[in-house]
Amino acid sequence: MDYSQFLVMKQEIGxxxxxxIVFLYDTFMPKRSLGALGTVSSVLFxxxxxxxxxxxxxxxxxxxxxxxxxATSAVIANIKTILxxxxxxxxxxxxxWADQDLVRIRRGEFYELLLTTLFGMYLMIxxxxxxxxxxxxxxxxxxxxxMVAFDKHRYESRExxxxxxxxxxxxSAIFLMGxxxxxGLTGSLYFGKIATALMMGDGxxxxxxxxxxxxxxxxxxxxxxxPFHLWTADVYQGAPTPVTxxxxxxxxxxxxxxxxxxxxxxxxxxxxxxxxxxxxxLIILTITIGNLFAIRQRNMKRFLAFSSISxxxxxxxxxxxxxGMGMAALMYYILVYIFSNLAAFGVIGAIENxxxxxNMEDYNGLYKTNPRLAFxxxxxxxxxxxxxxxxxxxxxxxxxxxxxxQGSVAIYVLVLIALINTIVSLYYYLLVVKAMFISDEESTxxxxxxxxxxxxxxxxxxxxxxxxxxxxxIYNHLLEISF
Amino acid sequence: MFSNILIYFVVIPxxxxxxxxxxxNIKQIRAVAVVGALALTxxxxxxxxxxxxxxxxxxxxxxxxxxxxSWFGPLNINLAVGVDGISVAMLILSSIILLTGSFxxxxxxxxxxxxxxxxxxxxxGVFGFFISIDLFTMFMFYEVALIPMYLLIGVWGSGNKNxxxxxxxxxxxxxxxxxxxxxxxxxxxxxxxxxxxxxNLLEIVNNASIxxxxxxxxxxxxxxxxxxxxxxxxxxxxxxxGHASAPTAVSMLHAGVLMKLGGYxxxxxxxxxxxxxxxxxxxxxxxxxxxxxxxxAFSACVQTDLKYINAYSSVxxxxxxxxxxxxxNTTAMTGAIMQMLSHGLMTALFxxxxxxxxxxxxxxxxxxxxxxxxxxxxxxxCYVIAxxxxxxxxxxxxxxxxxxxxxxxxxxxxxxxxxxxxxxCCSIVITAVYILRVxxxxxxxxxxxxxxxxxxxxxxxxxxxxxxxxxxVAAIGCFPNFFADLIKFTFSPSIFAVxxxx
Numbered sequence: 001m002d003y004s005q006f007l008v009m010k011q012e013i014g015x016x017x018x019x020x021i022v023f024l025y026d027t028f029m030p031k032r033s034l035g036a037l038g039t040v041s042s043v044l045f046x047x048x049x050x051x052x053x054x055x056x057x058x059x060x061x062x063x064x065x066x067x068x069x070x071a072t073s074a075v076i077a078n079i080k081t082i083l084x085x086x087x088x089x090x091x092x093x094x095x096x097w098a099d100q101d102l103v104r105i106r107r108g109e110f111y112e113l114l115l116t117t118l119f120g121m122y123l124m125i126x127x128x129x130x131x132x133x134x135x136x137x138x139x140x141x142x143x144x145x146x147m148v149a150f151d152k153h154r155y156e157s158r159e160x161x162x163x164x165x166x167x168x169x170x171x172s173a174i175f176l177m178g179x180x181x182x183x184g185l186t187g188s189l190y191f192g193k194i195a196t197a198l199m200m201g202d203g204x205x206x207x208x209x210x211x212x213x214x215x216x217x218x219x220x221x222x223x224x225x226x227p228f229h230l231w232t233a234d235v236y237q238g239a240p241t242p243v244t245x246x247x248x249x250x251x252x253x254x255x256x257x258x259x260x261x262x263x264x265x266x267x268x269x270x271x272x273x274x275x276x277x278x279x280x281x282l283i284i285l286t287i288t289i290g291n292l293f294a295i296r297q298r299n300m301k302r303f304l305a306f307s308s309i310s311x312x313x314x315x316x317x318x319x320x321x322x323x324g325m326g327m328a329a330l331m332y333y334i335l336v337y338i339f340s341n342l343a344a345f346g347v348i349g350a351i352e353n354x355x356x357x358x359n360m361e362d363y364n365g366l367y368k369t370n371p372r373l374a375f376x377x378x379x380x381x382x383x384x385x386x387x388x389x390x391x392x393x394x395x396x397x398x399x400x401x402x403x404x405x406q407g408s409v410a411i412y413v414l415v416l417i418a419l420i421n422t423i424v425s426l427y428y429y430l431l432v433v434k435a436m437f438i439s440d441e442e443s444t445x446x447x448x449x450x451x452x453x454x455x456x457x458x459x460x461x462x463x464x465x466x467x468x469x470x471x472x473x474i475y476n477h478l479l480e481i482s483f
Numbered sequence: 484m485f486s487n488i489l490i491y492f493v494v495i496p497x498x499x500x501x502x503x504x505x506x507x508n509i510k511q512i513r514a515v516a517v518v519g520a521l522a523l524t525x526x527x528x529x530x531x532x533x534x535x536x537x538x539x540x541x542x543x544x545x546x547x548x549x550x551x552x553s554w555f556g557p558l559n560i561n562l563a564v565g566v567d568g569i570s571v572a573m574l575i576l577s578s579i580i581l582l583t584g585s586f587x588x589x590x591x592x593x594x595x596x597x598x599x600x601x602x603x604x605x606x607x608g609v610f611g612f613f614i615s616i617d618l619f620t621m622f623m624f625y626e627v628a629l630i631p632m633y634l635l636i637g638v639w640g641s642g643n644k645n646x647x648x649x650x651x652x653x654x655x656x657x658x659x660x661x662x663x664x665x666x667x668x669x670x671x672x673x674x675x676x677x678x679x680x681x682x683n684l685l686e687i688v689n690n691a692s693i694x695x696x697x698x699x700x701x702x703x704x705x706x707x708x709x710x711x712x713x714x715x716x717x718x719x720x721x722x723x724x725g726h727a728s729a730p731t732a733v734s735m736l737h738a739g740v741l742m743k744l745g746g747y748x749x750x751x752x753x754x755x756x757x758x759x760x761x762x763x764x765x766x767x768x769x770x771x772x773x774x775x776x777x778x779x780a781f782s783a784c785v786q787t788d789l790k791y792i793n794a795y796s797s798v799x800x801x802x803x804x805x806x807x808x809x810x811x812n813t814t815a816m817t818g819a820i821m822q823m824l825s826h827g828l829m830t831a832l833f834x835x836x837x838x839x840x841x842x843x844x845x846x847x848x849x850x851x852x853x854x855x856x857x858x859x860x861x862x863x864x865c866y867v868i869a870x871x872x873x874x875x876x877x878x879x880x881x882x883x884x885x886x887x888x889x890x891x892x893x894x895x896x897x898x899x900x901x902x903x904x905x906x907x908c909c910s911i912v913i914t915a916v917y918i919l920r921v922x923x924x925x926x927x928x929x930x931x932x933x934x935x936x937x938x939x940x941x942x943x944x945x946x947x948x949x950x951x952x953x954x955x956v957a958a959i960g961c962f963p964n965f966f967a968d969l970i971k972f973t974f975s976p977s978i979f980a981v982x983x984x985x
Contacts, residue, residue: 382630388626389623422656423656437637438648472554475555
């Protein structure tokens with residue numbers, strides 16, 4: 001075996017290095033220096049994020065390793081960097097929470113598990129063979145279950161972990177079932193070979209549709225597309241806030257991109273035959289039901305859970321577009337979504353850490369007591385709702401533009417449905433704004449000063465929300481490298 | 484980039500935003516707001532004169548001061564700016580109303596800083612919209628102008644403000660959902676096969692490549708999208724509630740300027756880019772806008788809240804703008820633009836006065852007030868002038884605009900247009916009914932409330948605000964030719980080449 005092949009996996013190696021240092025630091029450093037663990041991991045990880053912008057990674061050429069099981073390219077390297085940025089913000093946001101009495105003793109594990117799941121997502125994105133894909137998927141899911149259970153002193157956290165682990169396992173099983181059909185039809189698990197077999201016309205029959213239904217529902221669970229979303233709200237509510245934010249942006253973003261790669265590269269030639277209509281129905285259901293359920297939520301984390309379900313529907317518009325613009329728009333959407341959603345979760349986390357309050361009523365009059373947090377939250381809500389000049393407007397606009405580029409009348413109808421849904425979503429996002437700015441009941445959250453780490457993370461998010469859209473070179477770059 | 488004069492219409496509000504953020508007390512806030520608004524007014528007046536000079540010198544390009552800076556290059560999205568007569572007129576209108584609105588909110592409470600921040604953000608959107616000729620930037624500014632309304636009404640409004648703010652925002656954003664689909668659709672049909680697609684209005688007009696089938700789909704999308712903001716029946720219901728709940732300056736800006744965004748957009752995007760569909764489908768929207776005109780006027784007759792009366796009257800007058808645009812001929816369209824100017828100024832004056840009266844009497848119910856002419860003669864006289872402008876007294880702006888519109892509409896000789904023109908004409912009479920009813924009751928009737936006798940007349944900032952508006956209204960009424968000339972050049976080279984009418 002040619003060991004130089006490992007050098008293709010630059011980002012994986014980098015991530016492992018960060019992981020090892022954090023692990024060794026956690027294990028062998030004296031107890032009094034463990035207080036700096038969060039800072040150390042964040043700084044290390046920040047260096048690693050910066051590494052993603054080195055030319056050798058940033059403009060990474062198309063390369064494969066391990067007889068084609070692993071692939072990398074500029075797009076793949078960039079989506080990994082995008083996920084890294086999100087993970088870094090989560091790590092910074094988590095510092096305050098990880099310093100709590102009941103969590104402190106295990107905080108090393110939090111960072112280690114987080115890096116492990118990220119590693120699994122890398123594999124998922126880079127996999128060009130379903131075996132590696134499954135390994136990545138499992139590496140990403142199982143540590144996440146442990147992270148969900150991290151507040152094990154709280155009943156909801158344990159309950160959420162059980163729900164998460166059961167759905168994760170169940171969805172993997174369904175996914176594997178679908179794969180076995182695909183293997184039976186085409187005789188291979190290599191992405192390329194399956195695609196070639198399908199291109200030749202092998203195995204294009206009803207069973208393929210069944211197989212794809214299994215594959216799509218398997219990943220649909222991870223993405224919490226409707227009707228596979230039932231776990232989402234409970235898990236989001238029960239998990240510790242940093243874990244929820246990680247689940248809602250990083251895990252979702254990675255799964256969305258992997259989904260795109262699988263559908264386009266493996267099943268691209270059966271687009272109209274097998275999966276366009278399936279995805280079409282899923283998108284309509286996801287956006288609509290996610291939105292309608294979000295309206296009634298009073299708990300902020302459940303609220304954002306349903307909002308993230310509908311956002312996943314918008315992300316899928318980039319997949320159904322089936323063109324280079326769709327890929328760019330999807331990556332850009334994920335990037336913007338990371339910043340907007342993490343800003344919202346950052347505020348929720350800060351308030352939760354200080355007062356333990358997570359209900360929308362508790363936010364009444366927040367602008368009077370904590371104007372900066374309220375302002376940040378408002379920016380996040382506007383960005384999620386797609387209001388210019390904030391980044392969310394641009395990402396929504398581009399994802400719609402890319403979908404319509406596909407050209408069929410059905411797509412126009414789909415986009416119209418999605419657009420009408422943005423009005424519904426605007427309604428519930430405005431409910432939060434209303435609570436903070438307009439409702440003038442006695443505020444239930446007293447004025448407080450949030451921790452330095454929380455503020456720093458929120459500043460990054462605010463910067464992203466304000467700049468990502470207006471600074472056009474980011475989207476232009478993504479469009480350039482997309483295929 | 485900064486050598487183009489138009490860009491300053493966005494730069495100045497942005498500087499104002501920065502300045503406001505640094506302000507420490509109410510005096511500084513007022514100073515920033517007034518200085519900024521004055522600068523914008525001066526800039527727009529200078530633009531008007533320079534524009535007229537260029538036109539007089541024989542420049543017949545459809546848009547002047549055009550410039551384009553690449554933004555999202557691969558999608559051909561540019562920051563493209565350019566103005567013609569209509570945009571110049573709208574820029575003047577906006578800056579005057581921003582200026583008078585700032586004076587009218589001299590004593591805004593609570594949170595004056597936030598109020599002005601949102602107000603200026605709203606105007607950034609408005610100015611940006613009027614200078615853009617790139618559909619993407621245009622749409623972006625359009626939405627920037629819409630969202631601050633929610634907080635402006637929700638925080639500083641009165642009455643059923645939560646409901647109104649939400650209704651207004653959702654309905655307008657609903658309109659822009661259709662609009663967004665329409666614009667993206669236009670983009671994908673903006674150039675013939677093989678040529679680069681474009682968002683630039685002028686290029687799309689030149690390419691004329693949207694085939695008729697697509698026009699039938701995209702025209703209603705964009706027309707309804709903008710029409711919601713233009714208070715087209717049956718999408719006008721946000722307007723009465725929204726205007727009634729909004730604070731004074733916001734009502735002024737919203738009725739005076741924002742509703743013009745709707746009319747302007749209908750003309751600039753829907754009709755300008757898809758003239759063929761416009762000709763074929765105009766009748767549907769003529770019926771709807773015809774209903775707006777008459778229904779709005781009738782509704783105003785039965786209201787007792789001053790703001791509701793004026794809001795319904797706005798529905799009627801703005802309906803007339805869309806009505807005239809859909810007549811698709813030069814005279815009516817000139818009338819439409821003048822009506823936009825006239826209604827903008829007049830309704831801003833109305834809302835300013837209502838705000839001032841409300842600030843003193845703490846009621847807007849006409850049944851609870853009376854005899855204000857004795858108590859606050861200055862405001863009362865202004866109110867009469869605004870009323871006269873609204874019902875079309877010669878010498879004031881309303882007469883010129885409505886006259887032109889109806890003359891233009893009557894150029895169509897067929898039964899359908901004739902009938903609807905006559906129906907719309909009736910609105911003038913109905914307008915007289917509700918205006919005179921209010922004037923009689925509110926200003927000349929017996930004093931209803933003893934406490935009102937101790938009220939004071941207008942302060943200097945209120946006088947500044949109203950006098951500026953009255954002068955503008957009278958200027959249009961006395962020198963209609965000047966404005967007709969300003970608008971005239973807009974039509975000759977561009978749109979009629981496409982529509983191929985008179």
